[in-house]
Amino acid sequence: MTDRPDSGVxxxxxxxxxxxxxxxxxxxxxxxxxxxxxVTFFICEPDRLDREEVRLLRRLADDGHTIGCHGLRHERAPEFVAAHGAGAYLDREVVPALDALRRLGFPARSFAYPCSARDEDTDRLLLTLFDRLRGGVPAGRRADPCLADELHVPAGDVPARRVLPGCSVDSGRGSVAYGDDLSGVEAALRRSAEHGGVTTLYAHCVADAHEANHVTPARLEKLLATADGMALPCVGFDDLP
Ligand SMILES: [Zn+2]
Structure with missing residues (x-):
């Protein structure tokens, strides 16, 4: 376990x-x-965690990882708001998830949008409850060298930037393999390493094969090694200034 930085990242x-x-x-x-x-784990359905999962999550939190919120039932925010209203979205989808996490000892300060579905109204709404939100750029962009323009957030912008775009680094889902070309992601990491600032990535399960979206341990290690080789620290959302 490494020490937490005492000042800003x-x-x-x-x-x-x-x-x-x-x-x-x-x-x-x-x-x-x-x-x-x-790293940061964004949890959905926290009320469905069993005792063993809670114990494992506590250990991850004790290791310094961040636990964030990903909704109670993984609802797409703009659609839920359009169908039921902003108040119902908070009352039925967000606050119960936040309360369940708090009861388990995880005071989540950040939220990741399910399916990266968001808009400015949902941002405004959720920022009354969270310090930071994670959105997304389309996964199809990850081989695009211009991805860095969207994904990389300059250091000076980080304290005020409360919605961070993330890019998928999943390897595949079920029998479907996504592309291996992560050159756009690597360009964003290089920009963060050389000029300061942050690059946000997301994955789901960690496995060689899984019916759900997953990143293979080998790809995960390669990403960590790439960042390490650039002297780019990997930190959780709660470590941000
Ligand atoms: Zn999700």
Whole structure:
């Protein structure tokens, strides 16, 4: 375990994982530790975590990783607001998730949008409850060298930038393999390493094969090694200034 920075982070990889793959995340903990990496886990359906999953999540939090919120039932924010109203979205989808996490000892300060579905109204609404939100850029962009323009947030902008765009680094889902070309992601990491600022990435399960979206341990290690080789620290959302 590495020490937390006592002052602000001026450059970082923000590596994040969504949904509820607690066993697989816990299995990847030694890999994170070996790179001195702290990451963020955005949890949905926190009321459905069993005792063992809560124990494993506590251990991840004790290792310095950030626990964030990903909604109670993984609802797409703009659609839910359009159908039921902003108040119902908070009352039924967000506040119960936040309360469930708090009851388990995880005071979540950040939120990742399910399916990256967001708009300015949902940002405004959720920023009354959270310090930071994570959105997304389309996964199809990750081989695009211009991705860095959208994904990289300059250091001077980080304290005030409360919605961070993330890019998927998942390897595949079920029998579908996504592309191996992450050159756009690597360009964003290089920009953060060389000029300061942050690059946010997201994945789901950590496994060689899984029916859900997943990143392979080999790809995860390669990403951590790439950031490490650039002297770009990997930190959690709660470590941000
Ligand atoms: Zn999700």
């Amino acid at each position: 001026d450059r970082a990889l923000l590596l994040t994982f969504d949904d509820r793959h607690v066993h697989e995340w816990a299995a990847a903990a030694p890999l994170f530790t070996s790179y001195g990496a702290r």
